[in-house]
Amino acid sequence: MRRLSIAIATPAGRGSHKGNRVTAVRWAGHLRALGHHVVVAEGWDGRPCDVLVALHATKTHEAAVRWRARRGSAPLVVALAGTDLYEDLPDSPEARGSLELATRVTVLQRLGLARLPAEVRAKTRVIVQSAHPVSPRPPPEGVLQACLLAHLREVKGPFLAAEAVRCLPARSRWRVVHLGAALDRDAAERARAEMAGTPRYVWRGDRPRREALGVLAGSDVLLVTSRLEGGSNAVSEAIAAGVPVLSTRVDGSVGVLGPEYPGFFPPGDAAALAALLVRVEDEPEFLAALRRATAALRPLVDPAREREAWRALLAELAP
Known part of the structure; x- marks a missing residue:
C-alpha cells in the first residue's frame, strides 16, 4: 500500500485524558507504524490529506460535512463512540448524517453492530481497542484495591462504587x-x-496516564460502573494487565468480555456490586475464574491485532 496522509479528528483536545483522545493517539501510533503520515486535531481544518478519520459521529459531524464538501468521494472513516451508539442514534441528525457520509464506519466491540441501521452494517468494521501492560503500583500491604478509571460524569455512574463499599x-x-x-x-x-x-473510597482526580495505568495494573480488580459504554479503553487496559473486571452489564463491556464473563452486575445496582466484591474477597475459586476469563481475552487486546485491523481497513479504502 502507498503511504497515506491521514487526519484524525477528535473532540478531545491535546493533553486531554478523555477516552476519545486516548483512542485517537493510540490509533495514530498504529497508523504511523504502518508507514502513514498522521495528524491528530480537534477537527479538520481543510489541510490536504488522503483519509479523514472522524472520531465521534455527533461531535465531529461538522468536520465530516466539510470533508465531503471539499474532498468529494475521498475516504471518510466515522468512528462511533458510546454516546453515538447508545444515546444519539437514532434521534441525532448529526450522528445519522455522519453515518450517511461515511465510506466506512468503525465500532469498538461486536455488539455495536446491532445498534446500527441495517444499511450501515455492511460498511462497518469492528476494531477492538488494544493496550500494552505497564509496571504496577501495588497498594499498601493488606489492602484489596479496586480501581475506577472514569471521569466524573453522570453516564459513568461515578459514585456507585462509593455506595457499594x-x-x-x-x-x-x-x-x-x-x-x-x-x-x-x-x-x-x-x-x-x-x-x-x-x-474505603479515595478520589485522586485527573492523574497522568502512566500513573493511572500503574494504579490499575497494581489493583486486584477494575470497576466499570457506567450506564453505557461504546468500548472502554480501561477494560482493554485491565485485560492487558491481567486485572479482572467487575462491570455493569452494558453492551460496551459485554461485547469485549463476552456474555458468559462472570463479573457483571446490573447498572445502578450498588448492592450487586458489593456482593461481587465480597465474593472476590471470600471465594478464591471465584477470583480464579475471573482471572482465567481475563487471561483468555488477552489476544483480543494485542496491539498487533488492532494494527492489522487498521491495515485491512485502509487496504479497502486505498488498495
Missing part, C-alpha cells in the same frame, strides 16, 4: 481508588463528600 462488612479489606477529572457540575464537591463519609 459502604455496603461491605466491617471486616472487608476493600478500598476503591478513583482516578478521573470532575467534568460534571459539583462533581468534585460530591467526590470530596464521599471521601469524608466513606473511608
Whole structure:
C-alpha cells in the first residue's frame, strides 16, 4: 500500500485524558507504524490529506460535512463512540448524517453492530481497542484495591462504587481508588463528600496516564460502573494487565468480555456490586475464574491485532 496522509479528528483536545483522545493517539501510533503520515486535531481544518478519520459521529459531524464538501468521494472513516451508539442514534441528525457520509464506519466491540441501521452494517468494521501492560503500583500491604478509571460524569455512574463499599462488612479489606477529572457540575464537591463519609473510597482526580495505568495494573480488580459504554479503553487496559473486571452489564463491556464473563452486575445496582466484591474477597475459586476469563481475552487486546485491523481497513479504502 502507498503511504497515506491521514487526519484524525477528535473532540478531545491535546493533553486531554478523555477516552476519545486516548483512542485517537493510540490509533495514530498504529497508523504511523504502518508507514502513514498522521495528524491528530480537534477537527479538520481543510489541510490536504488522503483519509479523514472522524472520531465521534455527533461531535465531529461538522468536520465530516466539510470533508465531503471539499474532498468529494475521498475516504471518510466515522468512528462511533458510546454516546453515538447508545444515546444519539437514532434521534441525532448529526450522528445519522455522519453515518450517511461515511465510506466506512468503525465500532469498538461486536455488539455495536446491532445498534446500527441495517444499511450501515455492511460498511462497518469492528476494531477492538488494544493496550500494552505497564509496571504496577501495588497498594499498601493488606489492602484489596479496586480501581475506577472514569471521569466524573453522570453516564459513568461515578459514585456507585462509593455506595457499594459502604455496603461491605466491617471486616472487608476493600478500598476503591478513583482516578478521573470532575467534568460534571459539583462533581468534585460530591467526590470530596464521599471521601469524608466513606473511608474505603479515595478520589485522586485527573492523574497522568502512566500513573493511572500503574494504579490499575497494581489493583486486584477494575470497576466499570457506567450506564453505557461504546468500548472502554480501561477494560482493554485491565485485560492487558491481567486485572479482572467487575462491570455493569452494558453492551460496551459485554461485547469485549463476552456474555458468559462472570463479573457483571446490573447498572445502578450498588448492592450487586458489593456482593461481587465480597465474593472476590471470600471465594478464591471465584477470583480464579475471573482471572482465567481475563487471561483468555488477552489476544483480543494485542496491539498487533488492532494494527492489522487498521491495515485491512485502509487496504479497502486505498488498495
